[in-house]
Amino acid sequence: MGHWRGGSTGRPRVAVVGAGFAGLAAARKLARQPVDVLVLDKHNYHTFLPLLYQVASAGLEPEAIAKPVRSILRRAPNVGFRMAEVTGVDLSGRRVLTETGHIPYDYLVLAAGSATNYFGSPEIEAHSLPLKELTDATILRSHALSMLETAALVDDREQRKKLMTIVVVGGGATGVELAGSLAELKRHVLPDDYPELDIESEARVIMLEALENLLPGFPPRLQKEALRQLQRLGVEVRLSSPVESAEDGIVRLGDGTTIQAATIVWVAGVKASLLSEGLSEELARGGRVPVRRTLQLESHPEVWVAGDMAYLEEKGRPIPMVAPAAIQQGAVAGENVIRAVQGLPLREFRYSDRGSLATIGRQRAVAHVPPLQFTGLLAWVVWLVVHLFWLVGFRNRVLVLVNWAWNYILYEPGSRLITRPLRRQGREVREEAVGRGVAKP
Numbered sequence: 001m002g003h004w005r006g007g008s009t010g011r012p013r014v015a016v017v018g019a020g021f022a023g024l025a026a027a028r029k030l031a032r033q034p035v036d037v038l039v040l041d042k043h044n045y046h047t048f049l050p051l052l053y054q055v056a057s058a059g060l061e062p063e064a065i066a067k068p069v070r071s072i073l074r075r076a077p078n079v080g081f082r083m084a085e086v087t088g089v090d091l092s093g094r095r096v097l098t099e100t101g102h103i104p105y106d107y108l109v110l111a112a113g114s115a116t117n118y119f120g121s122p123e124i125e126a127h128s129l130p131l132k133e134l135t136d137a138t139i140l141r142s143h144a145l146s147m148l149e150t151a152a153l154v155d156d157r158e159q160r161k162k163l164m165t166i167v168v169v170g171g172g173a174t175g176v177e178l179a180g181s182l183a184e185l186k187r188h189v190l191p192d193d194y195p196e197l198d199i200e201s202e203a204r205v206i207m208l209e210a211l212e213n214l215l216p217g218f219p220p221r222l223q224k225e226a227l228r229q230l231q232r233l234g235v236e237v238r239l240s241s242p243v244e245s246a247e248d249g250i251v252r253l254g255d256g257t258t259i260q261a262a263t264i265v266w267v268a269g270v271k272a273s274l275l276s277e278g279l280s281e282e283l284a285r286g287g288r289v290p291v292r293r294t295l296q297l298e299s300h301p302e303v304w305v306a307g308d309m310a311y312l313e314e315k316g317r318p319i320p321m322v323a324p325a326a327i328q329q330g331a332v333a334g335e336n337v338i339r340a341v342q343g344l345p346l347r348e349f350r351y352s353d354r355g356s357l358a359t360i361g362r363q364r365a366v367a368h369v370p371p372l373q374f375t376g377l378l379a380w381v382v383w384l385v386v387h388l389f390w391l392v393g394f395r396n397r398v399l400v401l402v403n404w405a406w407n408y409i410l411y412e413p414g415s416r417l418i419t420r421p422l423r424r425q426g427r428e429v430r431e432e433a434v435g436r437g438v439a440k441p
């Protein structure tokens with residue numbers, strides 16, 4: 001047995017925190033090398049986050065975008081896995097702290113990713129739904145569908161409209177993709193599923209963006225195109241509309257206006273995992289950990305940080321929090337651990353930017369693959385090819401790909417199950433609607 005479980009093989013012990021894009025890329029580099037590796041994650045699965053919005057908008061089943069870490073690592077005899085929530089790192093004692101015991105290491109790769117950033121607003125955190133993990137997506141899907149089920153009970157038109165309104169806050173790629181696919185769900189699926197509701201005139205998808213444009217970081221032409229495509233799908237986009245606060249079923253904008261919406265989705269920001277705190281005297285923007293070009297911690301060179309948690313600049317600009325950057329960094333971190341073990345000089349990280357893509361519904365997208373810009377169907381085909389190849393590598397089964405494409409094109413009804421109990425804000429909105437005496441007998 002290679003990886004350590006209390007006993008030791010005498011080989012260097014490498015702990016990898018996080019089985020996301022960066023952590024798995026590091027583990028792959030460490031596989032079959034003369035080290036004992038333990039990967040830790042709070043979930044027993046890896047999540048393909050770029051398609052999370054598809055689960056949230058009932059386009060794909062959760063199983064289509066997640067895979068158990070143990071099965072991914074099965075073929076690497078020196079790499080083990082432990083499901084555990086990491087609570088901190090004892091840098092001087094060289095131990096990873098978890099709720100189920102402390103794990104000593106010789107080398108550490110930290111790749112715990114990022115978390116939703118509510119910019120210090122407890123009200124927004126309490127009254128909106130995030131989209132950062134697989135469970136967030138199933139909760140959001142169940143919540144939105146439960147609100148429709150409630151609307152089907154209600155006679156009062158205003159109440160029904162509120163129940164059928166989804167506000168997506170944040171016009172970055174995740175928000176744009178989510179709003180687009182919710183609009184398509186509204187157009188193509190919900191009218192048949194809910195014949196008793198007037199989906200077309202009463203259901204709304206509203207997108208709120210604080211800045212003047214959608215998709216920050218994309219070229220202006222693609223930002224405008226994304227806006228046009230979303231509007232064509234029926235999304236009500238409000239630019240320059242910062243959200244001030246939220247209450248149960250109400251969004252309050254900076255200019256004092258309010259929007260009644262039973263489903264408020266907050267995808268307006270991310271910040272590095274809380275594990276970043278204490279790793280460096282000063283954290284960079286978004287709570288990210290500044291690292292050397294070799295991805296090591298300045299104060300502890302036996303620790304590497306990769307992915308969304310790490311802060312490094314390329315050509316004077318921060319490396320973005322995106323999956324390709326995380327994969328590239330994880331691979332370099334893993335390789336550098338082996339080089340350190342072997343006493344070889346370490347590699348410096350260089351980010352290779354492959355461009356940015358965002359889909360808008362099922363047949364439209366915008367793609368920036370410098371110096372090229374694509375829009376519409378062509379961009380969507382680029383997006384599909386990129387993601388299908390990526391997914392194939394991930395799931396490694398053509399059959400799954402065919403199944404996935406089938407669900408994707410035909411809106412497999414299994415993905416529209418309500419599988420989660422309502423969270424507090426959902427229960428309150430439902431009770432308010434049904435308890436006001438406006439429910440149908």
Ligand SMILES: Cc1cc2nc3c(=O)[nH]c(=O)nc-3n(C[C@H](O)[C@H](O)[C@H](O)COP(=O)(O)OP(=O)(O)OC[C@H]3O[C@@H](n4cnc5c(N)ncnc54)[C@H](O)[C@@H]3O)c2cc1C
Pocket residue numbers: 017018019020021022023040041042043045046047049050051052053084085086087111112113114131132133173174273275306307308309321322323324326
């Ligand atoms: C909805 C959504 C859509 C996105 N779409 C795209 C896209 O289309 N293209 C793109 O390039 N990027 C996209 N991104 C960004 C991309 O997913 C991230 O940049 C990337 O996942 C970062 O990789 P990572 O390894 O740093 O973190 P992650 O992939 O997030 O992995 C972190 C891992 O650490 C685990 N973890 C976290 N905290 C702990 C803890 N305390 N203890 C134990 N385990 C822990 C998590 O469970 C997770 O498995 C998207 C992100 C989101 C949220």
